[in-house]
Amino acid sequence: MAETFPVKPKLRSTSSKTTPTPESKYWKSFKIPKDIESIPSKSLNYPINSLSFSPIAPHDFVATHSASFTSFSGQTLEPKFTVSAFSDAAASASFRCDGKLLAVGDLTGTVHVFDAKSRIHLRRLKGHAAAARHVCYPRAADKFHLFSGGDDSVVKYWDVTTEKCVFDLLGHKDYVRCGDASPVSDDMFVSGSYDHKVRVWDVRVSNAGSVMELNHEKPVESVIYLPSGGLIATAGGNYVKIWDMIGGGKLLYSMESHNKTVTSLCMGKVGRVKGEEADQYRILSVSLDGYMKVFDYAKFKITYSMRFPNPLLSVGFSPDCLTRVIGTTRGTLYIGRRKGKVESDHLGGDQLGLGVVEDEPQRSVLRPSYFRYFHRGQNMKPSEGDYLIKRPKKVKFSEHDKLLKKFRHKEALVAVLNRKNPENVVAVMEELVARKKLLKCVSNLDTEELELLMGFLQKYSTMPRYAGLLTKLANKVVELRAEDIRSSEQLRGHIRNLKRDVEEEIRIQQSLLEIQGIISPMLRIAARR
Template sequence: MAADTSKPLFPAAPHTSLLPSHGNPNRLSPEATYWRNFRSSELETSSTYSVTHLAFSPAHAKPTLAAAWSSAVHLFTGDPLAPRPKVTVSKDDAAFSPSFRCDGALLAAGDKKGVVRVFRVDKPTAGPLRTLSAHTAETRVVCYPEAGGDKVHLLTAGNDALLAYWDVPSETPVFTVPAAHRDYIRAGAPSPVDHHLFATGSYDQSVKLWDARTGKAPALSFSHGASVECVLFLPSGGLLATAGGTTVKIWDVIGGGRLVHSVESHVKTVFALALGKMGTTGETRLLSAGSDGYVKCFDYGELKMTHSMRYPKELLSLACSPCGTVLVAGSSKGDIFVRRRKKNATEEEEEEVVSSEFAWTTPKPEKQALKPSYYRYFLRGQNEKAKQGDFVISRPKKVKFAEHDKLLRKFRHKEALVSALAKNNPRSVVAVMEELVARRKLVRCIGNLDVAELGLLLDFLHRNTTLPRYARLLLGVANKVLEMRAEDIISEDGGKLRGCVRNLKRMVMEEIQIQHTLQEIQGMISPMLALSASR
């Protein structure tokens, strides 16, 4: 069958889908702009212990943070966060999993021996109010209920695979499940819509949903596929996020544990999950932190990744304030990284209007109008960004000169040559020598070098004279140096110089031998090439 020659093999115009878009490729999305408005800082911890858990109080007006590292739970409050007296959980053992009660008045935390203690937040140094003892290994899961205003119950779990549901005032468990999982229980979360429901995750790769009303049997169980490091209910209560390995998965617990989506955006283990509220839209994002040093922002409504934030160290814990203005991440080296969102003028005015309904505040003085007699009058508009259609005149970039270039511009020839030799860059040294030859100053510079500087020059010649790129110039310079500075080389103080000359001689002899060998090879090959060409 003959080919159709009426149509060209390649179309003259590309398809419209292959053409580049006319939008600005560097333009950030609104969500990326929102997260970039967070300003980074670091809390002073003066510790190298891992920050294993972070938690914000759900009830305080100002952000109140509890951070667990070493043997205590450290409290921070205010905007910006300022340290408060710490809560000493145990004198000798590590503290884990601080959890605030729904009203923010009490704080519970576990330790390495399995003891859970309850403290008053307003009196952190007064000692524990209640002590709950049922575990035989470190307690990594301590959860107060979030919904329903439940103030008397507490869920705990730990490395002994024991699950306990406590009546805190009486210090007695309502029920316990001795083998709730087949391995360490490292993750737990309460439901935001029902104070009876809890979820736990274990190193046996399973995730289980528990109902405190039914007791010891799990209401639902499914496998994450890797050791579970963290579980978290999404605000609706019908979706559950689990983190383990390099994957974050979202499950439909109402639909019987059906997998909704799997997020594989980390390259190392994901250790923590948190919910971040966006102040501009009121939407909530799922945040994940891993040992790769990244915090990823995921829109679980659209099922897409929207932003990522890089941190200098691997992360073990993550928390976001209920108002969404403070994002905190804890590292394995004892660092606590804080990102505070910078509010714009509109949001500040809205807060002032709301606060003025309840309390009177001193009005802010009006800004003075700029006049030509003010210095700031001539600085206005310098920070303005160009809009679409504006003609931008770019400021020429300042050329950075090397040190030897600056010296050459000042006609300090010897210093320029020594500076280039000290940098040990063959291209720069040869360029300086060529410039000195053009100025007829190279011979004078060689004559003015002292013994140490002459040693630098001979060492450079020994290493670079045989290079084909620089051989013509450097061989001439070497001959001139040996001719002019023979007395310095032969003198009693010229031992190092004589060593450089011997090395230079050896390199030249080796190069000559190589050239002789190449000529012999050429003599053998030339007759063969001529014979093959005649045939």
């Protein structure tokens, strides 16, 4: 017997769903832990101006809000303490390279230095004539200096031990709102300003001014060094731009994927994914449009996008790649933790480390007395050189397919009409046309079955996707079953409704043709201009 297949609709629309990539699965794995669901939804009542992670495990992080900052545990993600030692709003925070000190700038222009563990207020660095919007420690070994940028358009380089400003780095013409320290040199910094300029500073030649100037062409909201130290990323307006420092400040790429102002950037890292040989760095950007986007600057493309219900103001990503935190203008923190990871103390003493261990189920030893022993290897994945033989899937037949298989054509047509699925009905009709049995089936229908067919024709004959077949079939039905239609009030009602719908459709088509006749000459004239 020849193999048979189910009847499939020819007019089925294609699905818009796409297969998720390994990288999108990675970013989706950052979920809210069940035991701290109250923390991400907890409002701090004021905009989260900045987020800063400690470079030392367990990577605690700090959020600045109103005239306070709150420290969160990197292990439990619970709030540890809140410090309200400012006379005005806290604007920016930065951990020292060893994680022991925390610098915070406020809107009075003062930079405060705290002991990150005991919360003791150690230093007050006063010198800005306006708000100190950004502070940053060097990344490598320098523990005695930091730099700050303020609304007085000045970048200051501080000696923390003496509480004195070593250099005033001048050059900006408007508010300095962001900056970053070089990952390869403790002497180099970059700052961004509302004068649309990004300046690179080297404190070894501070008297010569900035060593490089870049024009972002929009007020700069965020600037970061990329891990190599030879590239920087800037954000302003709805643009994120990549610049080549080694190449003399050459613009490599300009990304315009946000609809509103990009407010913050940070670096993230993707572990080994399919098709990649090593860890891959990504730029995370957040915007007032509520989107977080992940940008692969090696391939210049967006690899992931996520929507949040509030405008986003700040973003942070932990150095161990386990925690992602986003702050909003409404004081909400969205904290995501990687799934399938567990934490462990592996350093001993009073030093805590974060060990990343994959969850592995405990497997018992297989023995011939176990049923599972005879099914071993069922879930093994084939290697590249294996020849894979797949077990054929059992084809499921619906009722009308089974009837068509038995050549019971009229019963198949009636069965699919009762299901009231227009795509399947038209598919069965096309199959009957191919078998040259459709008109014979129509001739053999009794009065009730004919009413079912006429109701379907009246409802769907004027739909463009079905009209080609159904209008012709309606004419044939009227010719073949004219006497039955005259003798049945219900059938005559279907005919009247069908005639009314066809006349209305013809009227609409004529109106559209008239409109097309009016517009076409105008379009031709516009094209010539």
